[in-house]
Amino acid sequence: MAVPSTEVQQRAEELRTTLNQYAYEYYVKDQPSVEDYVYDRLYKELVQLETDYPQLVTEDSPTQRVGGIVLPGFEKVIHDIPLYSLNDVFDKEEIIAFDARVQKALGRAVDYVCELKIDGLSISLKYENGRFVRGATRGDGTVGENITENLKTVKSIPLKLKEPVSLEVRGECYMPKASFIRLNQVREEEGLEVFANPRNAAAGSLRQLDTRIAASRNLSTFLYTLADFGPIEAHDQFSALDELDSLGFRTNHERRLCRTIDEVWAYIEEFHEKRSELPYEIDGVVIKVNDFSDQDTLGFTVKAPRWAAAYKFPPEEAET
Numbered sequence: 584m585a586v587p588s589t590e591v592q593q594r595a596e597e598l599r600t601t602l603n604q605y606a607y608e609y610y611v612k613d614q615p616s617v618e619d620y621v622y623d624r625l626y627k628e629l630v631q632l633e634t635d636y637p638q639l640v641t642e643d644s645p646t647q648r649v650g651g652i653v654l655p656g657f658e659k660v661i662h663d664i665p666l667y668s669l670n671d672v673f674d675k676e677e678i679i680a681f682d683a684r685v686q687k688a689l690g691r692a693v694d695y696v697c698e699l700k701i702d703g704l705s706i707s708l709k710y711e712n713g714r715f716v717r718g719a720t721r722g723d724g725t726v727g728e729n730i731t732e733n734l735k736t737v738k739s740i741p742l743k744l745k746e747p748v749s750l751e752v753r754g755e756c757y758m759p760k761a762s763f764i765r766l767n768q769v770r771e772e773e774g775l776e777v778f779a780n781p782r783n784a785a786a787g788s789l790r791q792l793d794t795r796i797a798a799s800r801n802l803s804t805f806l807y808t809l810a811d812f813g814p815i816e817a818h819d820q821f822s823a824l825d826e827l828d829s830l831g832f833r834t835n836h837e838r839r840l841c842r843t844i845d846e847v848w849a850y851i852e853e854f855h856e857k858r859s860e861l862p863y864e865i866d867g868v869v870i871k872v873n874d875f876s877d878q879d880t881l882g883f884t885v886k887a888p889r890w891a892a893a894y895k896f897p898p899e900e901a902e903t
């Protein structure tokens with residue numbers, strides 16, 4: 584095999600760094616800084632270098648996002664830190680009762696963080712020394728499926744963090760509404776069964792053993808939980824979300840710190856209104872006590888945290 588010169592190695596490294604930065608701006612920040620043709624030209628140059636010198640390929644190279652292996656099956660994953668489920672609430676009275684229980688248990692009023700409840704597939708991402716090493720489905724909260732190879736093709740999931748830290752984060756993998764509509768059009772044209780909704784389309788895409796299929800489905804993510812903090816210092820949910828941003832993860836920026844339950848309800852009404860305009864599907868709002876020490880004091884019931892509630896929107900009126 585031909586050995587690449589130092590200049591070629593440096594050029595490959597420079598292309599990887601530049602392309603990964605462009606992809607971060609496009610897929611994580613939704614703020615591309617260059618036109619697609621600029622990205623495509625540099626990408627083609629890197630593909631040519633990696634073809635001429637396969638030893639130049641690194642696991643965080645943008646060329647690894649296209650998938651290409653067919654897995655024999657999905658291994659089971661035991662979640663060291665179980666993924667909890669949420670208590671659902673359906674009206675304002677239940678939210679007031681939730682707040683009353685929290686205040687009674689803590690003896691004072693607390694700040695809440697409201698976050699949109701994304702209608703996708705819960706995932707857990709594990710990093711060692713900054714490298715993405717394992718991605719898994721929620722499963723039953725304790726045992727999930729190893730879908731690392733498929734998640735490596737999801738462009739908003741960093742393959743290498745900005746810091747060489749070891750941690751675990753949780754979030755949602757979803758299919759944007761526009762991608763869902765386009766996918767179903769193609770499936771209809773090909774006489775294939777269409778997906779009922781974006782959540783099923785995302786789940787179906789991540790359950791494919793051929794990773795090229797997941798790579799083609801334009802999946803995205805919103806991360807919202809630091810499970811294993813590693814060296815990250817965060818004392819509350821609102822700042823933990825900023826930490827996720829600074830590590831290079833995609834988070835949902837509609838989040839809001841609410842000082843009172845009235846502000847929580849105002850947020851719920853605002854996003855019940857805005858729901859149909861969002862480019863992704865949501866099925867409600869997740870309300871969390873902001874301070875982590877308060878969360879620890881409140882703890883969990885058998886299945887769900889006492890410090891959170893999932894307000895569920897009424898089912899959307901069928902399109903008339």
Ligand SMILES: NC(=O)c1cc2c(N)ncc(C(N)=O)c2s1
Binds near residue numbers: 699755807
């Ligand atoms: N089951 C769960 O714990 C959660 C599920 C979800 C979801 N589908 N979307 C957003 C959040 C969030 N921002 O916390 C959570 S938390």
